[in-house]
Amino acid sequence: MADDSIETRTSRPTPTLPVAPQQFSLDVLLEKYAKGDERSADDIYRRVARGVAMAEPEALREAVEARFVENLQHGALGAGRIMSAAGTGIAATLINCFVQPVGDSIQDVDENGLPGIYVALLQAAETMRRGGGVGYNFSAIRPKGARVHTTSSSASGPCSYMDVFDASCRTVESAGSRRGAQMAVLDCTHPDLPEFIEAKHSKGRWNNFNVSVAVTDEFMRAVEQNETWQLVHRAEPSPAMRAARDMRQREDGLWIYSEQPARAIWDRIMRSTYDVAEPGVVFISRMNEDNNLRAFETIRATNPCGEQPLPAYGCCNLGPLNLTRFVIDPFAQMKGGKPSFDWEALAQSTRTQVRFLDDVLDVTLWPLPEQYDESRAKRRIGVGFTGLGDTLVMLGLRYNSPEGRDTAVHIARLMRDEAYRASAELARERGAFPLFDAKRYLEEGTFASRLPDDIKATIRRDGIRNSHLLSIAPTGTVSLAFADNASNGIEPAFSWTYTRMKVMADGSRESFAVEDYAYRLFREMGGDVSALPDYFVSALEMSARDHLDMMAAVQPYVDTSISKTVNVPADYPFDAFESLYFDAWKGGLKGLATYRPNETLGAVLSVTPTQTDDSLTEADMDPLRIAIDHRPKGELPAIIEKVEYLTQAGKKSLYVAVSFMEVTGRLGGEDVTIERPIEFFIPAGQRDESQQWITAQMRSLSLAARGGFVARNLQDLRKVSWDRGQVRLGDVQRPDGHRSPRWHDSEVAALAYAIQQILHRRGFLDAEGNQLPSRMLARLEPAEGGETSGGLAEEFSGESHDGVPSGSAQTGTEQSASSDAADLNQLRMMLGRKCSNCGANAVIRKDGCDFCTACGDVGACG
Numbered sequence: 001m002a003d004d005s006i007e008t009r010t011s012r013p014t015p016t017l018p019v020a021p022q023q024f025s026l027d028v029l030l031e032k033y034a035k036g037d038e039r040s041a042d043d044i045y046r047r048v049a050r051g052v053a054m055a056e057p058e059a060l061r062e063a064v065e066a067r068f069v070e071n072l073q074h075g076a077l078g079a080g081r082i083m084s085a086a087g088t089g090i091a092a093t094l095i096n097c098f099v100q101p102v103g104d105s106i107q108d109v110d111e112n113g114l115p116g117i118y119v120a121l122l123q124a125a126e127t128m129r130r131g132g133g134v135g136y137n138f139s140a141i142r143p144k145g146a147r148v149h150t151t152s153s154s155a156s157g158p159c160s161y162m163d164v165f166d167a168s169c170r171t172v173e174s175a176g177s178r179r180g181a182q183m184a185v186l187d188c189t190h191p192d193l194p195e196f197i198e199a200k201h202s203k204g205r206w207n208n209f210n211v212s213v214a215v216t217d218e219f220m221r222a223v224e225q226n227e228t229w230q231l232v233h234r235a236e237p238s239p240a241m242r243a244a245r246d247m248r249q250r251e252d253g254l255w256i257y258s259e260q261p262a263r264a265i266w267d268r269i270m271r272s273t274y275d276v277a278e279p280g281v282v283f284i285s286r287m288n289e290d291n292n293l294r295a296f297e298t299i300r301a302t303n304p305c306g307e308q309p310l311p312a313y314g315c316c317n318l319g320p321l322n323l324t325r326f327v328i329d330p331f332a333q334m335k336g337g338k339p340s341f342d343w344e345a346l347a348q349s350t351r352t353q354v355r356f357l358d359d360v361l362d363v364t365l366w367p368l369p370e371q372y373d374e375s376r377a378k379r380r381i382g383v384g385f386t387g388l389g390d391t392l393v394m395l396g397l398r399y400n401s402p403e404g405r406d407t408a409v410h411i412a413r414l415m416r417d418e419a420y421r422a423s424a425e426l427a428r429e430r431g432a433f434p435l436f437d438a439k440r441y442l443e444e445g446t447f448a449s450r451l452p453d454d455i456k457a458t459i460r461r462d463g464i465r466n467s468h469l470l471s472i473a474p475t476g477t478v479s480l481a482f483a484d485n486a487s488n489g490i491e492p493a494f495s496w497t498y499t500r501m502k503v504m505a506d507g508s509r510e511s512f513a514v515e516d517y518a519y520r521l522f523r524e525m526g527g528d529v530s531a532l533p534d535y536f537v538s539a540l541e542m543s544a545r546d547h548l549d550m551m552a553a554v555q556p557y558v559d560t561s562i563s564k565t566v567n568v569p570a571d572y573p574f575d576a577f578e579s580l581y582f583d584a585w586k587g588g589l590k591g592l593a594t595y596r597p598n599e600t601l602g603a604v605l606s607v608t609p610t611q612t613d614d615s616l617t618e619a620d621m622d623p624l625r626i627a628i629d630h631r632p633k634g635e636l637p638a639i640i641e642k643v644e645y646l647t648q649a650g651k652k653s654l655y656v657a658v659s660f661m662e663v664t665g666r667l668g669g670e671d672v673t674i675e676r677p678i679e680f681f682i683p684a685g686q687r688d689e690s691q692q693w694i695t696a697q698m699r700s701l702s703l704a705a706r707g708g709f710v711a712r713n714l715q716d717l718r719k720v721s722w723d724r725g726q727v728r729l730g731d732v733q734r735p736d737g738h739r740s741p742r743w744h745d746s747e748v749a750a751l752a753y754a755i756q757q758i759l760h761r762r763g764f765l766d767a768e769g770n771q772l773p774s775r776m777l778a779r780l781e782p783a784e785g786g787e788t789s790g791g792l793a794e795e796f797s798g799e800s801h802d803g804v805p806s807g808s809a810q811t812g813t814e815q816s817a818s819s820d821a822a823d824l825n826q827l828r829m830m831l832g833r834k835c836s837n838c839g840a841n842a843v844i845r846k847d848g849c850d851f852c853t854a855c856g857d858v859g860a861c862g
Contacts, residue, residue: 018330019524021484024500024512029481033083041482044083045072051087052078055359064355071352074345075325077386079318080478081131082360092131094364095317096473097181097303098371099135099310100124102161104142104235106696114140114312117161118696121168123368124182128172130367133181135310137214137300138162142235143191143257145721153722153746154238157192159199160716162206167703169208170627181304184211185282188219191231191257193265197272197279204625204709210304212280212591213269220283220585222262229262240721270578273594280306281581282591290590292448292559293378293467295440306591307473307563308382313374316560317364318473319357320384321349322483323391323411324517330394331525339395341407343414350383350415351422357381358426358465379433382471382560383419385411386479389487389539390518398535399492400546405553408490412557419469420451424458432463441467447559472554472562486517490554490564492539493518496532544568544580544594552587561590568596623665623674624774628706631679636661639762640683643754645729647747654694656751657681658758665774672778677705677759697748701755710759711771717752718769721745729753732838732855740855743840 021029033044049068056064068076078086078094085092100123103114110116115123124134142148144157162184169182184206186196193213200206222229232254237247249255269279287299287309297311308316324330326342326349333339361379366372388408389399397404427436438460442449448459474489487493496519499511519536523529539547547566555562568577577594584592636659644653659679664671680701682694697717704713727750730742744750756769766772833843833850840854849858 017484019484019517019521022515022520024502024514025480025484027502028477032080032477033481035088042073045069047087048072048078048083049087052082052356052359052363055362064359067352068356071349071356074349075322075483076349076353076356077320077322077475077478077482078356078360079316079320079473079475082319083478083482085131086360086363091365093127093367094360095132095315095366095371097133097135097305097308097316098127098367099301099303099308099312099314100127101300101312102136102138102140104140110140112140117141117164118699121165123370124165125168125172127367127371128169130365132315132367133183133304135183135185135301135303136165137185137187139185139187139190139214139300143233144195145238145241146233146235147238148722151722152724153748154240154720155235156716156720157195158186158190159192159195161700162199162209163709163713163716164700164703166206166208167700167707167709170707171630171703182209183302183304183306184209185214185301186211187284188213188215188265189230189232191233193231194268197268200276200278201272202712205712210280210306211278212282212302212306214282214284214300215585217283217285217585219262219266220582223266224582227262228259229265230256231258231260232256238721267578270574270581274574274577274596277593277595280591280593281584282306282309283585283589286585286588287561287590289445290447290559292441292446293435294446295437295443296435302561302591305474305563306593307384307471307561308380309561309590310380311374313368313370314378314380315371315375316382316471316473317357317360317375317380318382318384318471319353319360320386320473320475320478320489321346321353321415322387322479322486323385324387324394324483324486327391327394330518331396331522331527333396334525334527341391341395341411343410346411347414347418350418351425353383354381354419354422354466354469355426357383358423358430377433377435378467379465380468381466382473383415383469384472384475384489385415386475386489387483387486387517388490389492390516393493393518393535394521396533396535398537399550400537400542405550408550409553409557412554416470416557416559417452417455420448420455420464421458423465423469424455424462426465427463430465433465433467435467436463438463450556468559470558471560472558472564474563480514484517484520485514490550490562492537492542494539496529496536496538539567540569544572544576548580548584548587548592551584551589551592555587555589564593566592566594568594570597572596622667622774623663623672624676624771624777625708626663626665627708628661628663628676628678630706631659632661636679637675639758641754641758643729643751645727645747645750645754647727648725652747654751655683656755656758657683658755658762660762667774667778672774674774674777675762675764677710677762677764678702680705680755694748694751697751711765711769714752714756714759714765715769718744718749718756720748720752722747726839726841730757738856740838740857741840742838743835743842743854745839 029041038044038047046069049065049072053061053065053068077083079096081096082094086094100120101114102120103110103112103116105116107116107118127134138158141158141161142155144155146155148155186193200211219229234254237255237257247256273279282302284299288294291299299309299311302309303316326346328340328342329337330339358379358381361375392399392404392407397407442456442459472490476488479486479488493516496516498514500514501509501511519529544566551562551564566580580594581592638657638659640655640657642653642655644651658677660675661678662673663676664673680698682698701710701713704710726743726745727747728741728743729750730753731739732742733739744753756765759765760767764772834841835843835852835854835857837852837857838855840852842854843850843852851858
């Protein structure tokens with residue numbers, strides 16, 4: 001039935017803002033959100049309301065649109081994607097973030113029905129192309145060293161594949177010129193957890209990821225009680241790994257890769273977080289216990305900022321309310337009065353916002369059909385708030401006072417109750433979400449089970465339209481543009497004034513002074529900003545415990561989670577820092593992110609204006625580090641080489657093509673140009689099953705090269721092993737001049753070596769495969785002999801009559817049939833430890849010394 005209140009409710013007058021927005025906020029609004037002839041916030045509000053109201057029946061559309069416009073004018077907002085794209089006709093999603101699954105196979109789906117790694121990569125690229133950020137849990141991927149049955153090889157582990165996802169995110173430009181944001185989660189039981197924890201210690205690695213460890217209650221109790229913790233996986237370890245360690249399988253089928261003290265693992269997490277602010281921690285048990293739909297789904301990950309725990313293909317459809325717009329007579333105490341808060345108006349806006357976000361689900365573009373199906377089954381939305389810090393200041397309340405927290409709780413409780421009531425009313429009008437089951441939805445322990453009795457009775461009778469309704473997200477640019485830089489989300493103001501860098505249209509950077517909304521309002525009303533009252537307390541002026549206390553006070557009234565950064569000073573004791581996380585767990589929080597400024601991280605913002613310099617730092621413009629979004633059109637210089645190598649099955653050969661492009665950057669105030677590889681390709685016609693996965697590695701190498709870390713990626717590939725014996729490619733020279741064959745632990749490792757040699761001869765890497773610095777590359781002339789290709793995938797779709805692609809330069813060491821046979825026999829007879837000189841598994845003990853039967857190298861003698 002229709003909602004009669006749409007037609008009969010009395011409209012609030014369009015408000016006159018107490019202070020005009022600052023110019024920087026207006027500039028951001030016009031640059032990031034205005035479309036076409038739009039010149040004001042009201043223009044954007046009307047376009048957004050019109051676009052979202054298209055979900056309504058035609059008879060209600062005009063009235064609902066007017067209601068949405070009014071709500072936006074009084075402080076309601078959509079998240080960034082909504083404000084940017086709604087009503088524009090742009091083929092972009094209105095949903096900010098998603099969670100997408102990643103399985104334990106290269107393609108298709110794995111045995112648990114999860115999409116293979118490269119299927120997931122393609123899905124993520126499509127999502128980011130349409131404007132959405134993505135969160136993943138990579139724990140299904142088997143750990144480094146696990147057995148890969150289909151290729152009789154060893155796995156490289158989830159961290160190596162995260163490099164590929166990171167490069168893809170850097171390469172794919174999201175709709176509206178936004179870069180996609182990503183969250184990577186790994187379970188506290190995964191064997192590769194130690195590598196995951198410290199991966200971001202390498203400068204430049206995973207710059208497009210936030211990372212978090214999913215910790216369970218069981219793990220936290222093991223830390224408390226100083227118990228042993230097992231790192232396990234369902235994937236079987238490789239024979240080589242099992243031979244090297246005493247590994248066993250548990251009764252539940254999981255393999256134990258290692259056992260460590262839980263406190264040692266926890267200390268490793270905490271030390272990394274203390275030093276570099278990552279990984280964050282998500283309390284995954286709490287997320288699942290509190291979940292209204294725990295009977296139907298399991299939460300494994302969150303969206304990139306952590307405020308939305310989501311199932312596979314779940315979305316966060318967010319819309320905050322600007323709380324500063326509900327303050328009546330702000331700073332009235334300056335003239336002997338008392339400010340107050342319009343609770344009725346907040347209740348009314350919350351109810352309208354529920355309808356608004358429910359309509360967004362029906363008008364948005366969905367990047368993937370799986371996302372559409374998930375949203376239809378559960379209809380998740382996330383009504384939230386922004387400007388809490390400034391609102392408390394305007395009411396004369398300290399953020400870190402009991403009165404400040406009590407007010408925040410009153411706001412959160414009212415929004416919870418009104419949102420659930422409004423969704424139940426929508427269920428009467430439109431029907432409950434398809435998976436609704438009153439008994440399971442309200443069973444003891446779910447968030448909904450703690451609602452007031454009258455709301456639970458209404459839900460039992462009428463159902464509820466949306467499975468989840470509340471979320472407190474960061475609102476950065478939206479608050480800056482539409483709320484005149486009111487404090488972000490649940491945060492207090494970081495600083496009352498600060499300097500913000502802005503990239504100008506010509507690519508240059510300029511710094512602008514930006515002021516906090518409450519600070520500006522106080523000054524305009526005659527307040528003395530040189531002597532601010534004590535209720536002006538900023539993020540850096542309160543203790544870490546104060547930040548945590550606010551989260552703990554509000555979380556019981558939010559059915560998903562809260563995105564908040566707990567700021568701690570640089571000299572904060574490590575023990576006190578660690579205890580924050582234990583207190584967060586015991587306090588029922590669903591996650592925690594901290595920030596401690598240090599030499600590695602620097603400060604969040606520049607609080608005082610800084611001197612600008614026309615020259616940029618080397619890190620900003622190093623031509624080795626500049627991300628290349630896509631392959632440029634037209635021809636590029638390319639090298640194609642024939643690579644021949646020997647395996648247990650005999651000699652194999654393939655062609656490898658590498659394209660290069662010139663990249664210009666700036667070093668020491670001077671423009672410099674270097675040549676970088678950007679595309680690796682194996683031409684068509686190679687149908688051997690064992691080489692299909694090598695083709696996938698070429699794609700990952702291309703992404704790595706465009707992201708600027710091809711040297712490290714090749715070094716990682718050199719470590720890939722399999723169980724089908726070693727591969728011979730290249731040779732090594734001993735000090736006496738003797739040359740011996742070089743051996744590799746897998747086909748992909750051999751191919752990585754071949755590519756390293758190509759790039760070495762080109763002058764891009766040194767002889768050991770290490771990256772040459774930009775300054776040296778800038779002084780080198782491009783190598784001679786590179787052929788030109790207009791697109792390797794297209795040009796080399798066939799072979800010439802002699803099996804060599806037209807225009808290629810055939811290289812490689814030619815071997816006689818007799819030497820091939822001798823090497824093959826030696827390969828099949830190899831038994832021993834790995835030789836540090838030639839790589840062969842051929843080191844034995846001879847005459848009291850380590851001796852390699854493959855190259856003759858003599859090692860340590862006893």
